[in-house]
Amino acid sequence: MSVDQKFLEKKSLKYRRTIIEIIYNSGAGHTGGSLSCIDILNVLYNGILEITPNNFTNIERNNYIHSKGHSVEALYTVLCDVGFFKKEDLNTLNAFDSHFIGHPTKKVLGVEHNTGALGHGLSVAVGLALAKKKDKSKKKVFTLLGDGELSEGSVWEACTSASKYQLDNLIVVVDRNHLQITGKTEDVNPIEPLDEKFKSFGFNVEFVNGNNIFELLEIFQKVPFTTGKPNAIIANTIKGCGISFIENKISWHHKVPTDEEYRNAIKELDEKLIKYE
Amino acid sequence: MNDIGKPNLEIFADTLLDQAKINQNILVVTSDSRGSGKLVNFGKELPDQIIEVGIAEQNLVGISAGLSAGGKKVFGVSPASFLTARSIEQIKNDICYSNQPVVLVGISAGISYGQLGSTHHSIHDFASLRTFNNISIVAPADNFEASEVIKASVGYDKPLYIRYGKKPMMNIHSPGTNFQIGKAMTVSEGEDITLVSTGETVQRAILAGEILKTKGINPTIISMHTIKPFDKDIFIKMAKKSKVLISIEEHSIYGGLGEQCANIIAQNKINLDFKILGIPDEYIVNGSQADVLDHYNMSPEKIAALSAQMLG
Numbered sequence: 001m002s003v004d005q006k007f008l009e010k011k012s013l014k015y016r017r018t019i020i021e022i023i024y025n026s027g028a029g030h031t032g033g034s035l036s037c038i039d040i041l042n043v044l045y046n047g048i049l050e051i052t053p054n055n056f057t058n059i060e061r062n063n064y065i066h067s068k069g070h071s072v073e074a075l076y077t078v079l080c081d082v083g084f085f086k087k088e089d090l091n092t093l094n095a096f097d098s099h100f101i102g103h104p105t106k107k108v109l110g111v112e113h114n115t116g117a118l119g120h121g122l123s124v125a126v127g128l129a130l131a132k133k134k135d136k137s138k139k140k141v142f143t144l145l146g147d148g149e150l151s152e153g154s155v156w157e158a159c160t161s162a163s164k165y166q167l168d169n170l171i172v173v174v175d176r177n178h179l180q181i182t183g184k185t186e187d188v189n190p191i192e193p194l195d196e197k198f199k200s201f202g203f204n205v206e207f208v209n210g211n212n213i214f215e216l217l218e219i220f221q222k223v224p225f226t227t228g229k230p231n232a233i234i235a236n237t238i239k240g241c242g243i244s245f246i247e248n249k250i251s252w253h254h255k256v257p258t259d260e261e262y263r264n265a266i267k268e269l270d271e272k273l274i275k276y277e
Numbered sequence: 278m279n280d281i282g283k284p285n286l287e288i289f290a291d292t293l294l295d296q297a298k299i300n301q302n303i304l305v306v307t308s309d310s311r312g313s314g315k316l317v318n319f320g321k322e323l324p325d326q327i328i329e330v331g332i333a334e335q336n337l338v339g340i341s342a343g344l345s346a347g348g349k350k351v352f353g354v355s356p357a358s359f360l361t362a363r364s365i366e367q368i369k370n371d372i373c374y375s376n377q378p379v380v381l382v383g384i385s386a387g388i389s390y391g392q393l394g395s396t397h398h399s400i401h402d403f404a405s406l407r408t409f410n411n412i413s414i415v416a417p418a419d420n421f422e423a424s425e426v427i428k429a430s431v432g433y434d435k436p437l438y439i440r441y442g443k444k445p446m447m448n449i450h451s452p453g454t455n456f457q458i459g460k461a462m463t464v465s466e467g468e469d470i471t472l473v474s475t476g477e478t479v480q481r482a483i484l485a486g487e488i489l490k491t492k493g494i495n496p497t498i499i500s501m502h503t504i505k506p507f508d509k510d511i512f513i514k515m516a517k518k519s520k521v522l523i524s525i526e527e528h529s530i531y532g533g534l535g536e537q538c539a540n541i542i543a544q545n546k547i548n549l550d551f552k553i554l555g556i557p558d559e560y561i562v563n564g565s566q567a568d569v570l571d572h573y574n575m576s577p578e579k580i581a582a583l584s585a586q587m588l589g
Binding site: 125 | 325328338348367370
């Protein structure tokens with residue numbers, strides 16, 4: 001698929017604007033993590049996955065499981081843009097009786113699996129990838145995990161099965177933003193050497209700048225890296241990426257912008273957007 | 278009636294194999310549990326329809342959910358104790374909340390593992406799973422129920438948990454009887470006293486009934502194979518014409534069949550004398566399944582004696 005890199009870069013800026021706006025308006029959300037993974041979701045949904053409202057009920061298509069469920073604002077933003085629901089619906093985020101709750105739910109069209117508790121998505125993705133192998137399908141299953149999430153033992157249980165069943169149609173993307181709610185991942189509970197861990201579990205591992213559209217497009221088009229092996233992509237990202245005063249700040253894990261912070265964030269994004277007009 | 282059949286677990290495995298032979302969409306997921314689940318033959322005959330995840334119950338449930346999302350009819354089979362405790366969050370989120378119609382099969386349930394002790398007992402499974410929205414819970418009493426529930430489960434469109442024990446079970450129902458998930462089965466209809474039970478303790482209720490008959494007492498005996506959704510209609514009908522009701526279960530006295538009965542009795546103005554028999558809140562006594570059930574007042578003799586005493 002040929003996708004215009006500049007077009008996607010502009011989309012990322014717009015997505016960041018929407019993320020900040022819906023978190024600000026709804027009074028809750030996971031700001032830092034949504035901003036770190038938004039470029040990954042942008043490239044997947046606009047350049048790789050070919051998941052649309054029209055084919056969503058088909059079994060024979062690619063799948064995406066949002067294992068780091070707390071970064072739901074990023075997912076909802078992209079799903080809205082690719083046509084799963086209207087912006088007015090998204091604006092009900094966190095409102096009483098809205099389907100748009102603070103973690104992904106299948107009540108929202110386009111969401112494939114209910115997540116939120118960590119360490120669940122990879123096993124589900126393994127099951128989906130295995131079903132595709134049984135069906136002799138060439139389609140792929142992508143899942144995005146947070147780096148803090150990797151302390152969950154169930155993640156590594158799932159890795160053993162992915163390797164055993166040679167799921168080269170499975171692509172595990174780690175949003176490696178190096179921060180979690182308490183602090184730096186390497187202080188809270190070290191997960192390095194991460195590439196060696198995945199390799200020892202039978203994965204082919206690649207690194208990518210997870211906030212670089214070009215690199216993301218390139219890496220996702222390369223999978224499977226090796227026939228018969230599951231794929232891990234360690235996407236180095238910046239938590240809060242794209243808004244200077246949010247970047248790399250532990251406090252922005254699920255902080256909601258104040259009025260002033262909101263205005264400053266939008267101003268900063270709009271100044272960047274002008275360059276793409 | 279009262280002839281001894283096979284272990285329900287064997288019936289489960291035989292029925293599932295029959296179903297899977299005619300339906301390639303059926304997959305079984307095991308956690309080093311195919312021997313315990315009597316699925317060795319299944320693995321030999323249908324190697325492409327069994328997935329082995331090793332000793333990793335959380336992964337078993339998650340993968341089952343994913344396979345189900347991928348269009349497969351999945352039976353996740355693992356010892357009830359580990360399946361419903363170790364992987365309870367996967368059951369809660371990936372199966373129930375995500376509405377994947379996976380069949381979770383808890384093998385060697387209750388206190389089937391006997392002397393292996395509390396780590397291997399599942400006397401919490403009804404209680405914990407009952408609180409999850411969207412899952413049905415079944416404990417078959419005899420070979421007939423054990424087989425029928427598997428046949429019904431293939432087309433069941435909701436999450437389902439079925440627990441099986443290991444000991445040969447008395448044949449209770451005649452072939453051809455109507456079985457439906459969510460519909461209790463009346464084994465015998467009598468007067469004054471109702472014994473309601475589920476799973477492997479139903480046969481104990483029946484044997485207690487036989488003792489009572491020698492004393493001129495005819496109890497109503499209900500096999501409440503489905504713990505959820507609970508068959509309130511038949512329960513209320515039988516309870517309303519009884520003076521005494523006893524619930525009997527291979528489960529904690531908390532949160533299982535007995536407390537479900539108490540709930541309905543209390544909320545429906547049913548006036549009767551009621552007792553819950555089950556495993557009390559204590560460090561469980563060591564023994565075989567039969568010894569433990571006997572110890573906790575669930576021998577046919579003790580159930581009969583309690584019934585007679587309550588009738589006065």
